[in-house]
Amino acid sequence: MTELPFRDREDAAQRLAARLDRYRGRHPVVLAIPRGAVPMGRIVADALDGELDVVLVRKLGAPGHSELAIGAVDEAGTVELNAVAKALGVDDAYVRREAERQLALIRERRQRYRGGGPGLALGGRIVIVLDDGLATGATMIAALRSVRAQQPQWLVCAVPVAAESSLEDVQLVADEVVCLATPAPFHAVSLYYGRFPDVGEESVAIVLAGRWPGARQAG
Known part of the structure; x- marks a missing residue:
C-alpha cells in the first residue's frame, strides 16, 4: 500500500513512473492536465523515454x-x-x-x-493522461474522451491519489487506470501531499519548452 502523504509532486511522479515502467521504450505520449500535473508529466515522460504535452480541458x-x-x-x-x-x-x-x-x-x-500550434498527434500511440489527483474526476473524464476521439492505440489514466467513486467513472473511459492510493473518506487532493505549491503559468511554459532544470538533456 502506498504511504501517504506524498512528500511533494516530484515524489508522487517518481512513484507513478515506477508503476508505469512497462511502457518504457514504447515511446508513449504523456499528456499532463495543467497546471499542477505538468512538472509531474515531465518526470514521468523522461522516465519512460516518452514525449510530453498537455491536454487542455477546463x-x-x-x-x-x-x-x-x-x-x-x-x-x-x-x-x-x-x-x-x-x-x-x-x-x-x-x-x-x-x-x-x-x-x-x-x-x-x-x-x-505552444504558440497556438496543435498538440502532438495521438493516433495509434500509447497515451498516458496524468493529473495530480482526482476528486470528482470531471476534468479527467473530459480529457480522456478528448484523447479517445483521436484514436490512440492504448489510453491510460494515471494519478497518484483519487476518490474511489471517481475511479469507477474513469474506468469506463480509459483502457487502463493506474492509481497509487484511494483513501476513504476522500478529502481535498492537496491534503495528500506534504508540499503542494501552486504551479504558475510561466513554470508550465518552461517545462514544456524543456528548460526545466530537471528535464532530460537531448543527446
Missing part, C-alpha cells in the same frame, strides 16, 4: 460556486456534465455561457504554452 463551475464542478469542456468544445449539474438543475443557457468562458481560457493557454 472544469465548468457551478453557479455561484466556481470550485464545485458540474462538468468540463475540452479543446474541441465538447461538454461533459456530471450528476452535480442535474442535482442543481443547471440550465442550458448557463452551461453554454460557462463553457464559452472556459474555452476562451483554453485557447489562451494553447497560445501561451
Whole structure:
C-alpha cells in the first residue's frame, strides 16, 4: 500500500513512473492536465523515454460556486456534465455561457504554452493522461474522451491519489487506470501531499519548452 502523504509532486511522479515502467521504450505520449500535473508529466515522460504535452480541458463551475464542478469542456468544445449539474438543475443557457468562458481560457493557454500550434498527434500511440489527483474526476473524464476521439492505440489514466467513486467513472473511459492510493473518506487532493505549491503559468511554459532544470538533456 502506498504511504501517504506524498512528500511533494516530484515524489508522487517518481512513484507513478515506477508503476508505469512497462511502457518504457514504447515511446508513449504523456499528456499532463495543467497546471499542477505538468512538472509531474515531465518526470514521468523522461522516465519512460516518452514525449510530453498537455491536454487542455477546463472544469465548468457551478453557479455561484466556481470550485464545485458540474462538468468540463475540452479543446474541441465538447461538454461533459456530471450528476452535480442535474442535482442543481443547471440550465442550458448557463452551461453554454460557462463553457464559452472556459474555452476562451483554453485557447489562451494553447497560445501561451505552444504558440497556438496543435498538440502532438495521438493516433495509434500509447497515451498516458496524468493529473495530480482526482476528486470528482470531471476534468479527467473530459480529457480522456478528448484523447479517445483521436484514436490512440492504448489510453491510460494515471494519478497518484483519487476518490474511489471517481475511479469507477474513469474506468469506463480509459483502457487502463493506474492509481497509487484511494483513501476513504476522500478529502481535498492537496491534503495528500506534504508540499503542494501552486504551479504558475510561466513554470508550465518552461517545462514544456524543456528548460526545466530537471528535464532530460537531448543527446
